[in-house]
Every structure is written in C-alpha cells, then in structure tokens.
Amino acid sequence: MANTYLFEDEKGSVFAFFSISNDCLNDLGDEQGYTNNIWNRLHRFLGLPNAKRIGQYPAIKIGRLGVHKDLHGSGIAYELMDFIKGWVMIDHKPACRLLILDAVNEPKQVKYYDRNNFKFLLKSDEAGKTRIMYYDLEKLMPI
Numbered sequence: 001m002a003n004t005y006l007f008e009d010e011k012g013s014v015f016a017f018f019s020i021s022n023d024c025l026n027d028l029g030d031e032q033g034y035t036n037n038i039w040n041r042l043h044r045f046l047g048l049p050n051a052k053r054i055g056q057y058p059a060i061k062i063g064r065l066g067v068h069k070d071l072h073g074s075g076i077a078y079e080l081m082d083f084i085k086g087w088v089m090i091d092h093k094p095a096c097r098l099l100i101l102d103a104v105n106e107p108k109q110v111k112y113y114d115r116n117n118f119k120f121l122l123k124s125d126e127a128g129k130t131r132i133m134y135y136d137l138e139k140l141m142p143i
C-alpha cells in the first residue's frame with residue numbers, strides 16, 4: 001500500500017522513517033465534511049480559476065513519519081520534512097500539487113506540521129483523533 005524509507009546511523013540503528021503512497025482528495029459532498037466552503041477555500045489557496053476546478057485532486061500522502069525519541073526537539077524532524085518535500089519533487093516526480101497527511105490531533109504533532117507549512121483542510125475533524133492537512137508542492141517550484 002505504501003513505500004517506507006528508513007534512515008540509519010553508521011551503526012545501522014534506525015533514527016527516522018517515513019512512508020508514502022499515492023492518494024487523492026475527492027469532493028465527496030457534505031457526508032465526508034468536504035463542504036463547498038472547504039472546497040472553495042482549497043481552490044482559492046491553489047489559485048485555480050473557475051474553469052479549471054475539478055472535484056478530485058491527485059496527491060501524495062505521507063502515511064507515517066517519526067524520529068527516534070532521543071532526537072525529539074533536535075531539529076532532525078524538520079530536516080526530515082525538508083528531505084521528504086525535496087525527495088517527492090525531485091525523485092518521485094509526482095505529477096500532482098498536494099502533499100497530504102492525517103495528523104495526529106495532538107499539540108506536538110499539529111505544531112510540527114504547522115511549522116512545516118501544512119494547512120488544515122476541514123473544520124469537521126477539529127475534535128477527531130486525526131486531522132487532514134495539506135501542503136502545496138508548488139511552493140517548491142523555482143519562480
């Protein structure tokens with residue numbers, strides 16, 4: 001279902017990992033919480049003119065991600081996210097604009113993704129265990 005990548009130190013101990021898969025954001029209507037408001041906000045964020053708007057956007061999903069607990073707060077987690085963004089664009093060549101994930105809805109995780117410029121998609125998952133977040137890969141394109 002996904003590819004998982006491990007980062008090892010010189011002794012072969014894993015200190016960070018992430019997994020990644022192809023995914024899609026679908027306009028499934030109110031049932032899934034994807035109201036017109038939310039969809040419109042996403043369209044505005046992506047800067048899409050009306051004629052180019054569709055109900056389905058391909059995406060790359062970060063399924064799991066973590067760094068060894070001894071390295072929390074060291075900055076490695078931020079280097080990991082910079083690596084993932086660059087790797088997705090350069091090596092994976094995803095042919096899509098969105099990097100998405102289901103963030104554990106706890107202050108530490110949400111702060112981490114916010115600092116890495118991920119945005120919430122929905123309001124309806126505010127009280128959920130996880131929240132959908134997205135990052136616009138176009139930010140990485142040279143102007």
Ligand SMILES: CC(C)(COP(=O)(O)OP(=O)(O)OC[C@H]1O[C@@H](n2cnc3c(N)ncnc32)[C@H](O)[C@@H]1OP(=O)(O)O)[C@@H](O)C(=O)NCCC(=O)NCCS
Nearest residue numbers: 065066067071072073074075077078102103104108109112
């Ligand atoms: C989520 C996770 C990756 C975040 O990594 P982290 O290192 O704990 O990240 P934090 O945001 O808590 O640490 C940031 C600290 O690193 C330091 N730091 C170093 N470089 C930094 C940078 N470039 N940007 C921001 N902070 C940086 C800061 O001092 C900051 O401290 P502060 O919050 O007091 O300002 C990590 O906690 C983890 O692997 N958790 C277990 C698995 C998990 O929850 N995965 C996510 C599932 S959604």
